[in-house]
Amino acid sequence: MKLNKKSLLVACVLAAMSTSAFAASTTTSTSSTTVTNHDTPTSTSTRVTREQHSASTSTTNISTTEKVSTKSSGTTVSVGVGKLADYVAVPIIGATQKLAPEAFKSLQANIDEATESNSGLIKLGQLAKVKQNGKWGLVGTNGQVLLEPQYKELDPSYAEDGTYFVKSKKILEHIKVDGTVLSSGKDALDEQVKQIINHHDETVNKNQNSSNHKETYASDSYTAVSVKGKWGFTDASGNTVIAPQFKEVYTKFSEDRAFVKDAKGKTVAIDGTGKTVFEAPSNDIDAYDDGLAEFRRHISKFNLGGLLSMAVGITLSNHGGIYYGDAWNPVYDGVKRGYINRDGKIVIDSKNDAVWPITAYGTLVKNQGLIGFVNREGNYIIQPGNYDLGEFSDINGLLVLINKDNKKAGVFDVDTGKQVIPFTYDSIRFVSLTNMVVVSGDTKQLIDMTTGNVILTTSKDMGINKFSGPYTWVHKTSSDYKLIDDSGKVLFSDNTITSAMPVKHGFAPVKSQGKWGIVNLRGEWVVQPQYEDIEIL
Structure with missing residues (x-):
C-alpha cells in the first residue's frame, strides 16, 4: 500500500554535520549505464546515472542517557535515548516528509487494531485454543477450561458470536461454547460456507472502499461466457456486450482491459467494446492492477518460479511477531516476469536477469549482476549497484x-531513491512501522525511527522480535525472555521461558519446561504451562 505518494525522509545525519562530531571525507564518482527495453523493437534506451560514494570516518562511542538497566542471567539491557551508533540521534522518519511521524504512529495503531481479530470473543471471556494429546479445546480469559481438549479441529465462527465449528471424528459440527450442538453434517457445512462467503464479501467491500480513488469501468463487472466453443462477455444483467468470438479468455476485465486469444491465435488486449488494443507479449499474463499487468516469459530450463511464492505484508513466524504492511525479505522466486502498461508498452523488461513482483512503489531488478529499484513507470529510482538484499518495508518504502x-x-x-542510512551497520531489520533494529560490532540497538532515539541497547546475541501492537520480546536464543513496550520499558522478565509468541489482546502464549501456557502483561500465569500448543483467538 502506498500512502498518497508520500516522501518518507529517512535521515541519519553524520556527526560531522554538528560542531561536536567526528570528521568525514567523501569522494564521488559518476558513471552512466544504458538500460534498454529488449522486449519490443520500438523500445527506447534510458540513460541513468549512478553516483558512487566512499566515506572515511572516525568512530565514536555509543552513549545513552536516562539509563534503566535490568539484568538477568548476566545479560544487560539498557533503556534510554542517546546516540545511534556513529550518528547523531535524529528522526529516521523525519521532519520534511509529507506524512508526519505522528501519522505513522497512528497508522501503526490502526494496523495493530486490525490484527486484533476475534476481539469479540475476548469480550465473551473466550481466550485461546489449547492442544493436549493431539486434540483441541478452549480456555477462557480467567484461565478456566471452557471446552475440554477433544476435537481434531476447532475454529471460531466468523460471526464472532462465541460459537465454533469442530470435528471430533469425521463429522463437522457447529457448537456453542458449552458443547451444545447447533447443527451437524451438511447443515453445519452450509453454515460455515455461508459465513466464509460473507466474511470474504465484507473484506472485499472494505478493500474497495479504501481504494475508491481508482477509476472504475463498466467492463469491470463483465463475465466471460462460452457459446459453441467461442468466448464472449456479458454484463451484470446477463446481457451480451461482446459477442462470442475468442478462442480463449486469459484474464477477467480490469481497468477496461482483458487478455484473450483472438481468432488468429494471437494473445491480445481488448477494451470494453471488444476492440483489440494491442498484442500482448505473452499468453501467461495477469489482469491489470493499478495500471500494470504482469506477464511471464517461459524459458527452456527448469526454474522454481511455479513452486515458490512471495509473502508481502506476511504473517511471520510465531517467534517473530506480526505487523501487517510488514517488512519482508525479497527472495527472488525464479519467475522471468515483466510488466506492461495499459497501452501495451513494456515498462519493465522480462529479459532482465531477475525482476521481483511489483509493489506500490515499483520493484527490484537485477541485470548483469547488479541490483537496482525501478518505479512503476520503468525508471530507475535506485541505480544498479553491487548489492545483496535485506528487508523491504512496503508501507514506509524503505x-x-x-x-x-x-x-x-x-x-x-524507494520513493525518492535517496540513500538515507549509509552502509555502516552489520545488519538492519524493521521490527514495526516505526522501529528498526541495527547491529554494529557486538552491540544491538532498537531505534525509534520517528525520533532517531535509541530505545534499547543490548548485546548482538540477544534477539529482538517484531512488534505485535506496542509490545515485543527480547531474549537469548531460547532463554532469558523479557517483554518490553515501545518505549523500551521492561514489563517483566522470566528466565524459565524458552519460547514466546506475540502478544494479542494483552496475553501471550509462552513455553516453559517443554509446555505452553499463557501470561498477561505483568508476567502472571493466566494458564499454567501444560499444553502442546496454544493459539490466542
Whole structure:
C-alpha cells in the first residue's frame, strides 16, 4: 500500500554535520549505464546515472542517557535515548516528509487494531485454543477450561458470536461454547460456507472502499461466457456486450482491459467494446492492477518460479511477531516476469536477469549482476549497484541493501531513491512501522525511527522480535525472555521461558519446561504451562 505518494525522509545525519562530531571525507564518482527495453523493437534506451560514494570516518562511542538497566542471567539491557551508533540521534522518519511521524504512529495503531481479530470473543471471556494429546479445546480469559481438549479441529465462527465449528471424528459440527450442538453434517457445512462467503464479501467491500480513488469501468463487472466453443462477455444483467468470438479468455476485465486469444491465435488486449488494443507479449499474463499487468516469459530450463511464492505484508513466524504492511525479505522466486502498461508498452523488461513482483512503489531488478529499484513507470529510482538484499518495508518504502564491497547494510527510500542510512551497520531489520533494529560490532540497538532515539541497547546475541501492537520480546536464543513496550520499558522478565509468541489482546502464549501456557502483561500465569500448543483467538 502506498500512502498518497508520500516522501518518507529517512535521515541519519553524520556527526560531522554538528560542531561536536567526528570528521568525514567523501569522494564521488559518476558513471552512466544504458538500460534498454529488449522486449519490443520500438523500445527506447534510458540513460541513468549512478553516483558512487566512499566515506572515511572516525568512530565514536555509543552513549545513552536516562539509563534503566535490568539484568538477568548476566545479560544487560539498557533503556534510554542517546546516540545511534556513529550518528547523531535524529528522526529516521523525519521532519520534511509529507506524512508526519505522528501519522505513522497512528497508522501503526490502526494496523495493530486490525490484527486484533476475534476481539469479540475476548469480550465473551473466550481466550485461546489449547492442544493436549493431539486434540483441541478452549480456555477462557480467567484461565478456566471452557471446552475440554477433544476435537481434531476447532475454529471460531466468523460471526464472532462465541460459537465454533469442530470435528471430533469425521463429522463437522457447529457448537456453542458449552458443547451444545447447533447443527451437524451438511447443515453445519452450509453454515460455515455461508459465513466464509460473507466474511470474504465484507473484506472485499472494505478493500474497495479504501481504494475508491481508482477509476472504475463498466467492463469491470463483465463475465466471460462460452457459446459453441467461442468466448464472449456479458454484463451484470446477463446481457451480451461482446459477442462470442475468442478462442480463449486469459484474464477477467480490469481497468477496461482483458487478455484473450483472438481468432488468429494471437494473445491480445481488448477494451470494453471488444476492440483489440494491442498484442500482448505473452499468453501467461495477469489482469491489470493499478495500471500494470504482469506477464511471464517461459524459458527452456527448469526454474522454481511455479513452486515458490512471495509473502508481502506476511504473517511471520510465531517467534517473530506480526505487523501487517510488514517488512519482508525479497527472495527472488525464479519467475522471468515483466510488466506492461495499459497501452501495451513494456515498462519493465522480462529479459532482465531477475525482476521481483511489483509493489506500490515499483520493484527490484537485477541485470548483469547488479541490483537496482525501478518505479512503476520503468525508471530507475535506485541505480544498479553491487548489492545483496535485506528487508523491504512496503508501507514506509524503505529498503535495506547490503554493500557487497564492505558487507555493511544501509537503507534507501524507494520513493525518492535517496540513500538515507549509509552502509555502516552489520545488519538492519524493521521490527514495526516505526522501529528498526541495527547491529554494529557486538552491540544491538532498537531505534525509534520517528525520533532517531535509541530505545534499547543490548548485546548482538540477544534477539529482538517484531512488534505485535506496542509490545515485543527480547531474549537469548531460547532463554532469558523479557517483554518490553515501545518505549523500551521492561514489563517483566522470566528466565524459565524458552519460547514466546506475540502478544494479542494483552496475553501471550509462552513455553516453559517443554509446555505452553499463557501470561498477561505483568508476567502472571493466566494458564499454567501444560499444553502442546496454544493459539490466542
